[in-house]
Amino acid sequence: MSIDKPIARVKLSDQVQSRLLSFIHAEKLRPGDPLPSERELMETYSVGRPAIREAMQNLKRMGLIEIKHGERPRIAEPSFDRMVDQMSETMRHLLIHSSTSLSHLKEARATFEMEVGRIAARKRTPADIEDLEAILARQDSVRLNAPAFLKADGDFHHRIALISGNPIFSSLSQSLFGWLAQFHFDLVRKPGLERITLDEHWQIVEAIKKGDPEETARVTEAHLNRANRLYHQDNYSQAN
Numbered sequence: 001m002s003i004d005k006p007i008a009r010v011k012l013s014d015q016v017q018s019r020l021l022s023f024i025h026a027e028k029l030r031p032g033d034p035l036p037s038e039r040e041l042m043e044t045y046s047v048g049r050p051a052i053r054e055a056m057q058n059l060k061r062m063g064l065i066e067i068k069h070g071e072r073p074r075i076a077e078p079s080f081d082r083m084v085d086q087m088s089e090t091m092r093h094l095l096i097h098s099s100t101s102l103s104h105l106k107e108a109r110a111t112f113e114m115e116v117g118r119i120a121a122r123k124r125t126p127a128d129i130e131d132l133e134a135i136l137a138r139q140d141s142v143r144l145n146a147p148a149f150l151k152a153d154g155d156f157h158h159r160i161a162l163i164s165g166n167p168i169f170s171s172l173s174q175s176l177f178g179w180l181a182q183f184h185f186d187l188v189r190k191p192g193l194e195r196i197t198l199d200e201h202w203q204i205v206e207a208i209k210k211g212d213p214e215e216t217a218r219v220t221e222a223h224l225n226r227a228n229r230l231y232h233q234d235n236y237s238q239a240n
Contacts, residue, residue, distance in 0.1 A: 012047055012051040013050075013051045013052075013054035013055045013058070014055070014058075015051075016041070016045055016047060016051050016052060016054075016055035017055040017058050017059060019045060020035070020041075020055060020056075020059065021059075021064075023035075024064070024075065029075045030075060031074075031075050031076060031077045031078065032074055032075060032077075033074060033075045034071075034072040034073070034074050035065065035072055035073045035074065035075070036072070037072055038052050038053070056073055059073075060073075060076075063076055063078075063079065063082040063083055064076055080167050080168055080170075080171035081171050081174070083171070085175075092179075105176070105179065105180070106180075106224075108176070109176045109177075109180070109224065110220075110221060110224045110225065112169075112172065112173075112176065113157065113160075113173075113176075113220050113224060114216075114217040114220050114221050115217070116160055116161050116164060116169055116173065117160060117204065117207075117208065117213070117216040117217050117220040118213035118214070118216060118217050119163065119164045119169075119213075120160045120161075120163040120164065120208050120216065121207060121208045121210075121211050121212055121213040121215075121216040122211065122213055123163050123164065123165065124163055124208050124209070124211065125163075128159075128162075128163050128208075129205065129208070129209050131159055132156065132159055132160070132205045132208070133205060135152055135155050135156045135159055136152075136156065136198060136201050136202060136205065138152050139152035139153065139156065139198060139201070140198055143194040143195070143198065144194075149194060150181060153177075153197065153201075154174065154177045154178065154181065156201055157173055157177055158170065158173045158174050158177070160173070160204070160208070161173035161174075163208075196226075197223075200219065200222070200223040200226070201223070203219040203223075204216060204219050204220055204223065207219050
């Protein structure tokens, strides 16, 4: 005798969300276009206000619509920054509870930063070099101020990504650094080693300035792997 599995019921708000997505696609709505009012949607879909509002909030979290008090929801402007920001809670869960995910993220960041460095070495302008040198001068001046030093560190790597001219690289650079800084602080800053960090940053700038992609990639890899090795050493010492 076989027992049929219960049929999973789809939440009402999920049904509304699916229908709203179909409506957006069918009507070819563009950023700034308004959606129907809550009352109109309630009448069209024959559901109550809670289901409409929950569906709208889901679409807002997805970065697809904007909701302002007293106005109709509108299609949001696409944003890479918003897209990666929405991944933060998922990354938080992965990084806190999965050592494998942390290893994968470190590997991905090193590979990403190396390639971004190669691109920067090919595309850099005198203004780019001036900006990078100014960031390092600021980082040097705040090396005894942990939060300010960390911010300058992130600004440095982000500025290298900006040289590419690719907004996806720019957003990913900020997010990769931000996720590690927020959930594994010791991977992006080691107290007492600020001078070493600065020296390595200057090596990266010099390689970019020379226009040498492979040298830039090499010193970037050495910089990031040095931090990864120190992280493993600290954790091994704590475990023993």
